[in-house]
Amino acid sequence: MLQGINPLLTGELLMHLDEMGHSDAVIIVDAHFPASRLAERLITLPGTTSPDVLAAVCSVLPLDDTPAVDLMTSADGDVLDVQKELMSAAGVTEDGVRFVDRFDFYDDAEDAYVIIRTGETRKYGCVIVRKGLVGHTSA
Template sequence: MLQGIHPLLSGELLKHLDEMGHSDTVFIVDAHFPAARLAHRLVTVPGATSPAVLEAVRSVLPLDDSPAVDLMTSADGTVLDVQRELLAAARVEEGDARFVDRFDFYDAAENAYVIIRAGETRKYGCVVVRKGLVGH
């Protein structure tokens, strides 16, 4: 165990986040998402919500320039509570996020550096963040 590291960040996940380059993507997806089929690198965090996982990731990962966050567009186009929680965890405003069609989101996931499957059971609890530059 390491001091100062969020408890949801496993050694495996930290390794992937560290190896990422500028603009590489992290997909944090809900339990409904076909992560095992699409992921080249898959980490699971069962029992944790997507916003909780994103908050943990953001504790070590700076965001790229706008749009640094993508959310999956809900079926009726409204912004859902889980999506508002994801925006808050990312520390971005709704206007700074991009909303992406579900099937475009799936297509983009095939190129993700890492997919993190949370235990989130709410629909549309999926988010993409892009790694920014680490300050010195």
Template sequence: MLNGIDPLLTGDLLKHLDEMGHSDSVIVVDAHFPAARIAKRLVTLPGTSSPEVLAAIRSVLPLDDTPAVDLMTSADGSVLDVQRELMASAGVDDAGVRFVDRFDFYDAAETAYAIIRTGETRKYGCVVVRKGLVGHESA
């Protein structure tokens, strides 16, 4: 345990976040996502929600330039509550997020530096976040 570090940020997760370079992506996914099949580096945080894990990650990870956040487009195209919560956890508004179709999201996951699988059971509780420059928070 470290002072000032969110307890959801395990040593393994912090190691991956630290190793990431500018524009590398970390993907926080729900329990439905095929993370074990796709991930090069997988951290599993059962019993957590995607928004709370994203908020913990954002406490140490600066965002890349807009759009730094991708969400999966829902089946009917509406923005779901869990997606609004993810946007709030990322600290972005509608202008700071891009919605992508499911298969483009899976393609992004295949190139991600790390995937964090949560216990989130709400559908579309997945988000791509790109690392910005440390000490240079995007506007």
């Protein structure tokens, strides 16, 4: 166990997040998402929620911008509670979100560096974030 690391961040997940390059995508999806079919690299975290996993990922991964977060557009176009929780977990407002059609979201998932399937059972509990640049300090 590592000190200061969210316990949802398994060794395997941390390895994948570390290996990602700038603009590589990590997709956190709900239990309904066809992750096994689409993922090249799949991490399964049953019993978790998408917002909790996103908050854990964001604790170690700097987010890219323009936009920082992609959410799947709900069937009626409303912003759902789970999506509001995802925005909060990522530290963005609705202005920092791009809403993506379901099938475009699936296409994006095929190109993701890693997909994390949660135990989230609420519909549209899926999010795409891209790795930004890790800050550095000069010596």
